[in-house]
Amino acid sequence: MENPKSILDLQTKDNEIQTAKNRLNEIDDQLSDESSVSDASKIDEAIKLQFQNLSSKIRKLEGDNLSLLSQQKSVTTKIYGGAISSEKELAALQEELSSLESKIEGLEDSLLSAMVDYDRYEEGVKKSADNLSSVLEKRKTQLESITKEKGKLEQDIIDLQVNREKLQIEIPSTVYTTYERLRKSKDGLAVSVMRGERCSACNISVPNKIAQAIGTPDNISFCNSCQRILITDD
Structure with a gap:
């Protein structure tokens, strides 16, 4: 070859092209991978749904509690209103009042527990919303960056192909x-460059006969071990 180094330069260009294509x-x-946004969205939706269900549960408990309190007031009014005509009626009202008080106590315990959960989920909703917002912002920044990088790489590959x-x-x-094969x-x-008496690719010593023929006109030499094309580093 007129300029043996040309084949090494070609290999360098091919490696640069392949590196760019790999990237x-x-x-x-990365452009098609929306998993981070999808995962954050699913978590946010799940927490919001739980919060909505809990809010509905609290509203129902509060409504049920108001209804029981109203019934309790009505029964209490009857007991102490002086309109009871018999001991049997009084006993029945007292039993009903006792049942209502027990239900109210149980319901208020449930309502208190739900309110504790409400505070916890309310904080969770805020955190998940903040997290989703952060993930979306990071994804936006990433898309802008890699889209710009993609455009540059595509132009780099065109330039490298020309060279x-x-x-x-x-x-x-x-x-x-032979090189392509x-x-x-x-x-x-x-292509491997000789380093002293050794092939730089496999680090095996090259016989003098082969080493002396490297770079001579109309000659292509190969490493006796790895079979790569050999050139000198001068």
Whole structure:
């Protein structure tokens, strides 16, 4: 090859292109991943629903309590109103009053417990709303950032491809075909630079006969161990 370093530059460009494409794939995944917002929304909706159910329960308990208090007042009025005509009627009213008082006591205990839960859920609703707002803001910032990054990467890839094509022209077609085959089979590392007497890719010593032929005109040398294309670092 007229300029052996061209194939190393080509490999560098290919690696840069692949790195950019990998990052684009990550960005596409991030753009489609709404799990953080979805999770925060589900939690917020669940807490709000529990809070609404609890609010409805409290309203019902308060309504039931008012009804029982009204009944209690009515029975008390009858007992002490002087309109009772028999001991049997008095006993029945006293029994009813006792039952109402027991129900009121139980209901007020339930109402007190519900009010404690109400305070707890009210704080939870605020926290979940704040959390959802924070998640949405972070997602908005992330989308703006990675969308901008995506646009830059797409332009970078176009520029890198242009430079790659210029480098490819400098490489003989047979060498380029070999390079492409090795790049696919060697995880993107088709070309290795000699470091002293060793291949920098596999760190195995290269025989003198191969080392001396590296970089000579119309010659392409390969590592005797990993089979990568060898070039010198000068």
